[in-house]
Amino acid sequence: MRLLLKGVVASRGEGAGDWSxxxxxxxxxGIHLVSGDVGSGKTTLAQVLAGLLVPASxxxxxxxxxxxxxxFQFPEYQVTGLTIREECESWGVDSGEVLSATRLTGKEAxxxxxxxxxxLKRLHLACLLSHTYDxxxxxxxxxxxxxxEKERVCRQLSERKTGITILFxxxxxxFPRVDxxxxxxxxxxxxxxxxxxxxxxxxxxxxxxxxxxxAGKCPKNIAPGDLVEAxxxx
Amino acid sequence: xxxxxxxxxxxxxxxxxxIPPGLTSVIGPNGSGKTTLLRLCTGIELPESGSVLIGDRSPRDAEIGWVNEFPDRNILFExxxxxxxxxxxxxxxxxxxxxxxxxxxxxxxxxxxxxxRSIRELSGGEKIQVAxxxxxxxxxxxxxLDECDSHLDxxxxxxxxxxxxxxxxxxxxxxxxxMEVAAQSDxxxxxxxxxxxxxxxPQEVFSRLSGTPYxxxxxxxxx
Numbered sequence: 424m425r426l427l428l429k430g431v432v433a434s435r436g437e438g439a440g441d442w443s444x445x446x447x448x449x450x451x452x453g454i455h456l457v458s459g460d461v462g463s464g465k466t467t468l469a470q471v472l473a474g475l476l477v478p479a480s481x482x483x484x485x486x487x488x489x490x491x492x493x494x495f496q497f498p499e500y501q502v503t504g505l506t507i508r509e510e511c512e513s514w515g516v517d518s519g520e521v522l523s524a525t526r527l528t529g530k531e532a533x534x535x536x537x538x539x540x541x542x543l544k545r546l547h548l549a550c551l552l553s554h555t556y557d558x559x560x561x562x563x564x565x566x567x568x569x570x571x572e573k574e575r576v577c578r579q580l581s582e583r584k585t586g587i588t589i590l591f592x593x594x595x596x597x598f599p600r601v602d603x604x605x606x607x608x609x610x611x612x613x614x615x616x617x618x619x620x621x622x623x624x625x626x627x628x629x630x631x632x633x634x635x636x637x638a639g640k641c642p643k644n645i646a647p648g649d650l651v652e653a654x655x656x657x
Numbered sequence: 658x659x660x661x662x663x664x665x666x667x668x669x670x671x672x673x674x675x676i677p678p679g680l681t682s683v684i685g686p687n688g689s690g691k692t693t694l695l696r697l698c699t700g701i702e703l704p705e706s707g708s709v710l711i712g713d714r715s716p717r718d719a720e721i722g723w724v725n726e727f728p729d730r731n732i733l734f735e736x737x738x739x740x741x742x743x744x745x746x747x748x749x750x751x752x753x754x755x756x757x758x759x760x761x762x763x764x765x766x767x768x769x770x771x772x773x774r775s776i777r778e779l780s781g782g783e784k785i786q787v788a789x790x791x792x793x794x795x796x797x798x799x800x801x802l803d804e805c806d807s808h809l810d811x812x813x814x815x816x817x818x819x820x821x822x823x824x825x826x827x828x829x830x831x832x833x834x835x836m837e838v839a840a841q842s843d844x845x846x847x848x849x850x851x852x853x854x855x856x857x858x859p860q861e862v863f864s865r866l867s868g869t870p871y872x873x874x875x876x877x878x879x880x
Contacts, residue, residue, distance in 0.1 A: 435778065461782030461810050496781055499727060526688070540726045540804065541687030541834070563781070566807040567726065569686045569834055570870035593782075593810035596837060596874050629811065630837075631875050647874055654878035 424488055424557055426450040426472065426587055428612075430481035433464055433471040443479065444468050446612035454580065454588045454599060456645075458627035459607030465591040466496055468612065469562045472589065488557040488587070496562040496591075498547035502535045507546065510535045514550035525549045541567040552579055558587045565594045573597040577646065595629040600644040618644050659698065659799075659828060663707035668851035669693050671707075679843035680821060680829045682859075684836065684871060690851040691832045692726060695801050698830060699723045711799060711828070719799055722792030726803040726832070728781050731788035737763075737771045737779075740787055744795045758794055765823065766790040767816060781808045789817065793824055800824070802831040806838055814838060836863070836873040847871070 427449050434443035444464035450472075459465045470476040472483060473493035485491075495501045504510030508531040511518035522528045525545045527538070535543055544567045561580075565573045577599035580588060590601070604621040605614050615621035619641055622632060635642055635653050642653035659676035669690040683691045696702040697709050700716030701723070711719045725731050734740045741762060745755040763769045768786050771779065776787060785808045792800060800821070806814045818841060821829050833839050845862040847855040855862045866872050 459810075461786075461808075461813050462780045466780060497728070499729075539688055539692050545687055563808075567687070567804055567834065570836065572687060573834070574870050595811050595814075596835065597870075627810070631878060634875075635878070647877075650874065651877050 424452050424585075424587060425486040426488065426558060426589075427484040427486060428472075428481065429484070431471060431483055432479040432481055433468045433476065434479040435464070435467050442610065444607055444610055444612060446471075446481075448605070448612065448614050450587050450589060450603075452585060452587055453602030454583070454590065455603045455605060456598065456601040457589060457591045457605045457607070457612070458593060458625075459591075460627075461593070463607040464610075465593075465607060466562055468607070469493060469560050469589070469591045473558075473560050485558070490556045491558045492551060492554070492556040492560070494548065494551055494559075494561045494564055496566065498540075498543045499536060501547060502543075504535060507531050507533050507535055507538075510546065511550055514553070516550050516553045521546070521549045521553065539567075541569055541572070544568055545572055548576055552576075555583075556586060558589075559583070560589045560591070562591045563593070564590060565592060565597060570597070574647070581646070593627070596631075597647060598645045600646045600649070658712070659830075660710045661697075661708070662710075664697070664704050664709065665706045666697060666702060666704050667693060669697070670851055671853055674846075674853055674856065676828065676830065676846075677844060678827045680831070680841075681844045681846060682839035682842040683830065683832045683846045683848060684834070684839050685846075685848035685854075689848040691848055692803055693851075694846075694848065695723075695803050695830060695832060698799070699801050716799075720795065720797040722795070722797035722800040722826070724785065724788045724792050724802045724805050726805075726807070728784035728788065728808060731791070732776050732784065735775060735777075737768065737774050737776060737787050740776060741772075741790045741794055744791055748795065762790050762794040766793070766820060782810065782813060785809060786813065789820070793820075793826070796824075797826060799828040799830070800826045802829070804832045804834065806831075806833055806835050836871055837875055840873045840876070 428446045431446040432443050471478050503513045508518045511521050580599040604625050606627050615624040640653040640656050642649045661671050661674040664671040699721050742755050742759045785805050839845050840859045845859050
């Protein structure tokens with residue numbers, strides 16, 4: 424199973440503020456982390472990879488990928504139900520189970536848009552992650568989640584045994600264990616390679632990772648437990 | 658001092674809380690009442706009972722800058738320039754002064770390059786940067802930011818911190834899910850189920866949260 428990008432140009436706008444991202448590479452099975460600055464084109468590239476936007480040039484080819492899902496950065500854009508119960512049903516999931524897991528029991532009749540942003544993100548991810556996909560693209564999945572929930576979602580993502588998972592995020596603290604690191608630098612998507620070898624090359628590495636590397640303590644991965652383990656090494 | 662007394666609103670219940678000048682971070686689980694508390698401090702919502710006073714004034718009589726956690730809910734106008742100018746235009750500030758103040762604000766916020774862009778074309782992080790500029794342009798005495806940093810990368814989160822310091826705003830209250838950011842504040846409030854469980858300097862509050870996911874990861878790594 425592979426997602427192949429050949430000379431892909433993802434672009435936005437036709438005026439003074441237009442820009443583009445050039446992307447070449449292959450996403451194989453595993454968890455890929457893509458980082459980049461605000462406005463660097465992460466969301467546009469995510470939509471191109473998901474097939475929601477057509478690239479200005481180049482090709483995105485899917486090899487052995489039969490199901491695709493994109494989680495939007497803004498969960499409010501992905502709401503279709505008038506009530507939380509309807510929203511769960513629209514994903515084909517049991518609302519009782521999802522609401523219990525997301526600590527939203529009792530709010531079945533509320534509009535999803537009455538929830539706080541963190542609650543809405545929690546609901547959205549719980550519905551979305553109750554299915555399996557060959558290609559799962561998550562745009563800022565940790566944005567607005569509380570610290571406990573970030574860790575829970577990371578554990579859930581780490582448990583995905585098959586398929587391609589691509590995380591677009593500028594999160595700086597809580598990550599799942601990832602296999603590959605990519606970043607958008609100067610308008611180009613660059614693969615830094617497999618973790619942990621990729622860590623010294625990662626320009627958008629969180630400060631904590633950079634500090635550990637500077638101290639000669641390369642973590643095995645970037646999940647919180649890996650960072651604490653590296654920090655505690657003598 | 659911002660004084661909250663006998664406050665009741667939906668599930669939020671605060672008997673007595675004083676928020677001193679400086680940077681206050683509000684942390685806690687999703688749905689714990691953080692946004693509700695912030696909205697009461699802005700005057701967007703009014704308490705069912707009890708009071709919020711900023712000095713001796715109600716929030717609706719104070720100059721407040723506010724940034725919503727949903728980026729699109731901050732935006733009224735088509736271009737960045739019009740959006741940032743809008744708080745001054747609503748206050749009938751002259752065109753010349755509006756132009757000068759918007760110019761300074763765009764520079765201060767580091768978004769001059771966005772000034773002629775359509776807001777609809779901006780990324781989530783850029784929309785938040787514009788919303789912060791619009792909240793600051795009328796030099797409020799209270800700036801209230803609802804999880805702005807969840808849309809920003811590390812460099813822009815740090816820049817926002819510097820901007821807050823340079824703005825000279827007397828009270829800044831922010832919700833954040835980044836404990837490293839909260840650890841840099843003057844005061845931290847930890848809310849859970851509508852109640853302020855902990856409040857005080859970061860060292861004091863986080864020492865009580867040791868062993869939970871709310872304890873800053875960098876502190877766990879230095880232990």
